Amino acid sequence: MRQAKPGRTDRQLSPEKTAAILEGGMQEFLTHGYAATSMDRVAIAAKVSKATVYSHFQDKESLFIALIQRLVEQRFQSIxxxxxxxxxxxxxxxxxxxxxxxxxxxxxxxxxxxxxxxxxxxxxxxxxxxxxxxxxxxxxxxxxxxxxxxxxxxxxxxxxxxxxxxxxxxxxxxxxxxxxxxxxxxxxxxxxxxxxxxxxxxxxxxxxxxxxxxxxxxxxxx
Amino acid sequence: MRQAKPGRTDRQLSPEKTAAILEGGMQEFLTHGYAATSMDRVAIAAKVSKATVYSHFQDKESLFIALIQRLVEQRFQSIxxxxxxxxxxxxxxxxxxxxxxxxxxxxxxxxxxxxxxxxxxxxxxxxxxxxxxxxxxxxxxxxxxxxxxxxxxxxxxxxxxxxxxxxxxxxxxxxxxxxxxxxxxxxxxxxxxxxxxxxxxxxxxxxxxxxxxxxxxxxxxx
DNA sequence: GTCTATACGGCGATAGAC
DNA sequence: GTCTATCGCCGTATAGAC
Incomplete structure (x- = not known):
């Protein structure tokens, strides 16, 4: 609950991996729903390790919120x-x-x-x-x-x-x-x-x- | 996938427990959604053991389908x-x-x-x-x-x-x-x-x- | 910063006592 | 027919190597 978006953790996180995680998470969440999505499959879809996912996002809920916010504000806003x-x-x-x-x-x-x-x-x-x-x-x-x-x-x-x-x-x-x-x-x-x-x-x-x-x-x- | 409703398993199942399981499952599924609902909590909400749940319904999916069908056809049809x-x-x-x-x-x-x-x-x-x-x-x-x-x-x-x-x-x-x-x-x-x-x-x-x-x-x- | 390996609990589903 | 106890698996999240 401390943070929903990366950039303020401790050091410098790779923006490309952040984008990859968001992209992979989008695929998984949109396909399987929130509860049925596992962080393992998110990591696989993003082609990073699971620990990397948790270094960019505090937990599953933070990733989900950041992801949906982005979809709402960018991807699907101009429909x-x-x-x-x-x-x-x-x-x-x-x-x-x-x-x-x-x-x-x-x-x-x-x-x-x-x-x-x-x-x-x-x-x-x-x-x-x-x-x-x-x-x-x-x-x-x-x-x-x-x-x-x-x-x-x-x-x-x-x-x-x-x-x-x-x-x-x-x-x-x-x-x-x-x-x-x-x-x-x-x-x-x-x-x-x-x-x-x-x-x-x-x-x-x-x-x-x-x-x-x-x-x-x-x-x-x- | 063999059966969605009880009564044709092997012997005679208690209709009251069936109703209790459907009622407890309704509470859990409506509150937490499909994936986030556990059969343990369904059993607790129905006040039966988990094995009893599985003797009345083949699996989680069968219980869910039977439950929603009932809600659609009886509970919420006359709205x-x-x-x-x-x-x-x-x-x-x-x-x-x-x-x-x-x-x-x-x-x-x-x-x-x-x-x-x-x-x-x-x-x-x-x-x-x-x-x-x-x-x-x-x-x-x-x-x-x-x-x-x-x-x-x-x-x-x-x-x-x-x-x-x-x-x-x-x-x-x-x-x-x-x-x-x-x-x-x-x-x-x-x-x-x-x-x-x-x-x-x-x-x-x-x-x-x-x-x-x-x-x-x-x-x-x- | 990112990886591999792991801790630990809860999950769906089942076996066996009665 | 219903219970208690248990299996095997997968979940989230973390520790330590590099």
Whole structure:
């Protein structure tokens, strides 16, 4: 509990070995979970001796915390892409679809991210500080970016942009959790476009527009 | 792997001890997770000897599977309440609010359910059959009940009730995951009513109604 | 600073008494 | 059928050689 990161132990530790240990530990923790990961396999995966692992990190828990913190703050923080300054000129349907598809792509193309979320969720009771770091760096990033867009997009007049952003992210993330993480696509198949289309319809389009033309809708056509 | 449930071993096993082992195992697995749970503590929690545990269940994995299956199929299956036949006469706002509040109450009043979900999510990679059982018995139940309502409620004309049901459940469950399971309420406080209100607004109310009266909306007022 | 070798306890699973 | 006692293994963490 004295230290979570190296550099302040006694002498000078090799940064390359530190990186190797973090990399090896990531493989093991993401694959087997926290409790089922042994420091022996971490050392083997990092190609160092077990004593070297313990000279860089005080114990298993310190290594795990340092590792997850790094994943949360660096590796998986930018999953929602960089802020695009031109999105305000694009149609909201396109912006929201891109946002949802980028998030959903991660669940289908990056199995490591699924294991990362499994670890965060599964250990959120025993490592609440890691869960909070995840919320701050991943969830809040998505909320804020989307909420900023909802607030500044001239076509959208939402009564509660903040809550709407949470609804959007929640629907998308939960879909990913059920379909990919919990293997729901095997038993409850559902095309992602139906979720995204319905979400966009609920948030962007007036619900009567495509059913019959009332002749008084000032938004469509112009 | 030969057997997951007792009763077919060799002779006659005590059903009370079986129940005690399942109960003790539930406490241990829900508290410490799968890998960190020892069969010794399961035996102590069940107040039997370890050999008795192994006479009722072949190994740790069989006990875990039998236990989670039972939780999925019995203990936590009815969290969305029994079907109310009178809901079609109630206003959709009330029905949806009750549905959401009932689900969100579980996250705040039943910490065991949070640990149960942590276990399912965290072990979904190593025990995919348990994740699928969770989807079939919990998620699908919520989807179906809500989808049935969306389809039969005369006030609601949704283009894709099935996708809308997933969005509704997803937004609610994800809110519970972030706020309660991941301790997000400590750092991203948000009243649940804002989520529920916004969801109801998006699904039930025509978005233009309360902003300005266009005079050509044939739904509101009659 | 990094390695090999080891201490020591807890783990899952089993044998044998009754 | 349930218990006590035990096996063999692997866990974390450390000591001492270089």
């Amino acid at each position: 929602f892409g960089t802020a695009d300054e031109q999105i305000l000129q694009m149609p909201p349907q396109v912006v929201l679809r891109n946002f949802a598809n980028r998030a959903l792509d991660i669940g289908t193309t990056e199995p490591q991210f699924l294991n990362f979320m499994r670890l965060i969720l599964g250990e959120s009771g025993r490592f609440p500080q890691l869960a909070r770091a995840f919320v701050r760096n991943i969830e809040q990033t998505a909320f804020r970016r989307l909420c900023h867009y909802f607030t500044h997009c001239p076509q959208l007049k939402l009564s509660d942009p903040e809550a709407t952003a949470r609804i959007f992210v929640g629907a998308v993330v939960h879909f990913m959790i059920v379909q990919e993480m919990l293997h729901g696509k095997d038993i409850l198949p559902m095309e992602r476009d139906r979720i995204v289309d319905s979400l966009i319809d609920l948030i962007v389009e007036p619900p009567l527009t495509d059913k019959f033309d009332t002749g008084c809708n000032t938004v469509s056509g112009g | 969305f309440g029994t079907a109310d036949e009178q809901i079609l006469q109630m206003p959709p706002q009330v029905v949806l609010r009750n549905f959401a509040n009932r689900a969100l109450d579980i996250g705040t009043t039943e910490p065991q359910f949070l640990n149960f979900m942590r276990l399912i999510l965290g072990e979904s990679g190593r025990f995919p059959q348990l994740a699928r059982a969770f989807v079939r018995n919990i998620e699908q139940t919520a989807f179906r009940r809500l989808c049935h309502y969306f389809t039969h409620c005369p006030q609601l004309k949704l283009s894709d009730p099935e996708a809308t049901a997933r969005i509704f459940v997803g937004a609610v469950v994800h809110f519970m995951i972030v706020q309660e399971m991941l301790h997000g309420k400590d750092i991203l406080p948000m009243e649940r009513d804002r989520i529920v209100d916004s969801l109801i607004d998006l699904i039930v109310e025509p978005p233009l109604t309360d902003k300005f009266d266009t005079g050509c909306n044939t739904v509101s007022g009659g």
